[in-house]
Amino acid sequence: MKRLISVAAVVLLATSMTLAQTTSVPKPAKLTPEQVHRSALVIDTHEDTPQRFVDDHFDLSDPLNGGQINLDAIHKGNLGGSFMSIWVEPDLFKGHYARRTLELIDASRMQAGKHLDQIKFATNAADIEAAHREHKYAMLMGIEGGHSIEDSLGLLRMYYDLGVRYMTLTWSNSNGWADSSGDDKDISVPHTKEGLSEFGKDVVYEMNRLGMIVDISHVSDKTFYRTLIITRAPVIASHSAARALCDAPRNMTDDMLRAAARSGGPESKGGVVMVNFYSGFISQAYRNAQIAQKPEVDKATAELKAKFKAEGKEITYSDLEKLQRQMADRISRPPLSLLIDQIDHIAKVAGVDHVGLGSDFDGVSDQLPAGIDSAADLPKVTAALMARGYSPEDCRKILGGNFLRVFKEVEAVSKQLQAENRPRITEKQPYDKPAK
Numbered sequence: 001m002k003r004l005i006s007v008a009a010v011v012l013l014a015t016s017m018t019l020a021q022t023t024s025v026p027k028p029a030k031l032t033p034e035q036v037h038r039s040a041l042v043i044d045t046h047e048d049t050p051q052r053f054v055d056d057h058f059d060l061s062d063p064l065n066g067g068q069i070n071l072d073a074i075h076k077g078n079l080g081g082s083f084m085s086i087w088v089e090p091d092l093f094k095g096h097y098a099r100r101t102l103e104l105i106d107a108s109r110m111q112a113g114k115h116l117d118q119i120k121f122a123t124n125a126a127d128i129e130a131a132h133r134e135h136k137y138a139m140l141m142g143i144e145g146g147h148s149i150e151d152s153l154g155l156l157r158m159y160y161d162l163g164v165r166y167m168t169l170t171w172s173n174s175n176g177w178a179d180s181s182g183d184d185k186d187i188s189v190p191h192t193k194e195g196l197s198e199f200g201k202d203v204v205y206e207m208n209r210l211g212m213i214v215d216i217s218h219v220s221d222k223t224f225y226r227t228l229i230i231t232r233a234p235v236i237a238s239h240s241a242a243r244a245l246c247d248a249p250r251n252m253t254d255d256m257l258r259a260a261a262r263s264g265g266p267e268s269k270g271g272v273v274m275v276n277f278y279s280g281f282i283s284q285a286y287r288n289a290q291i292a293q294k295p296e297v298d299k300a301t302a303e304l305k306a307k308f309k310a311e312g313k314e315i316t317y318s319d320l321e322k323l324q325r326q327m328a329d330r331i332s333r334p335p336l337s338l339l340i341d342q343i344d345h346i347a348k349v350a351g352v353d354h355v356g357l358g359s360d361f362d363g364v365s366d367q368l369p370a371g372i373d374s375a376a377d378l379p380k381v382t383a384a385l386m387a388r389g390y391s392p393e394d395c396r397k398i399l400g401g402n403f404l405r406v407f408k409e410v411e412a413v414s415k416q417l418q419a420e421n422r423p424r425i426t427e428k429q430p431y432d433k434p435a436k
Contacts, residue, residue, distance in 0.1 A: 048363025081138030211414030274358030
């Protein structure tokens with residue numbers, strides 16, 4: 001009897017094993033690009049819309065009218081948050097950089113206050129995440145160009161108190177304490193010896209102490225490397241691309257990409273390079289055509305300025321931008337694939353944890369790759385990345401997760417530094433001895 005039971009048990013066990021081998025477990029459904037994009041917290045670190053707020057009286061509820069950012073485009077593109085670029089054109093506003101800076105800050109904050117049901121003014125990583133939970137757009141601010149601080153750490157601190165959370169050390173103009181890639185070969189422009197003056201080093205440290213992200217887009221190569229030596233927190237490039245694919249001085253070499261990824265010290269998880277969407281930075285063919293067209297553009301710009309002056313009118317950045325757009329529209333836009341090439345290259349060189357999006361919307365005279373006409377088209381970037389094999393997790397990192405990590409680390413470093421009592425570099429250091 002016992003033998004019969006044992007045989008039956010063996011048969012039953014064998015049958016169950018066979019069923020287990022032949023019955024497949026359902027695999028989870030594969031996410032579509034649209035689902036991945038909708039699930040991501042999308043952050044863009046550079047948009048030049050504040051110029052439109054001030055010069056054109058543009059409101060985010062208005063139609064785009066040739067721009068790339070408004071509330072409708074934000075919702076369609078699932079743009080969770082972005083930095084309004086506080087950029088002061090150095091020639092037009094020479095002598096009153098701080099005033100123009102404050103006007104742009106004020107205009108940005110007024111937009112956020114006007115649309116409280118859809119916009120949350122954000123000053124830290126937690127605010128961005130809170131806005132995402134509330135299904136609102138997080139508006140942040142970053143200064144583009146250290147000339148806005150007019151060589152004053154006091155102004156830097158005031159801008160921080162008003163909500164500015166990153167500063168690009170230079171724009172295309174060197175400012176006396178940091179050198180720009182835009183004029184570092186111009187011998188008529190004064191430059192620093194090491195890439196940062198002693199005051200420039202204090203600026204970087206004070207930004208670290210405040211919790212203001214150090215942005216190295218636009219700086220010269222020498223200033224880039226000197227900044228990485230000085231900074232105690234990881235850096236970002238808010239709107240740059242890879243020089244290996246497009247040889248623009250504003251772009252970063254592969255060595256620079258790797259160095260940015262290691263910025264912040266041995267305990268840091270490293271910085272992030274946010275890819276610029278501008279055709280002149282992602283396509284070598286477009287850049288070559290742009291260089292060939294430059295003399296004609298310069299002549300037309302000079303004539304327009306002379307016309308305004310003769311009529312007793314003050315020319316605005318908006319006036320200049322319209323002319324530049326007309327000229328640039330004569331050059332064919334590159335395909336979207338070249339933008340994806342840039343993201344892919346940086347991900348492979350620096351690592352997928354060190355690349356993000358810095359579109360430069362509203363700041364590139366509409367010269368974007370084909371298929372990208374506004375923030376509403378951001379889902380196309382996600383679809384193109386997934387088509388190249390990027391996982392949903394990696395897409396979420398690129399779309400905003402990587403930047404959010406850096407922001408949180410900058411905030412943590414700030415708390416550490418505020419507990420210290422370090423003298424400024426421009427002050428007498430404890431180890432300095434009087435000369436004999």
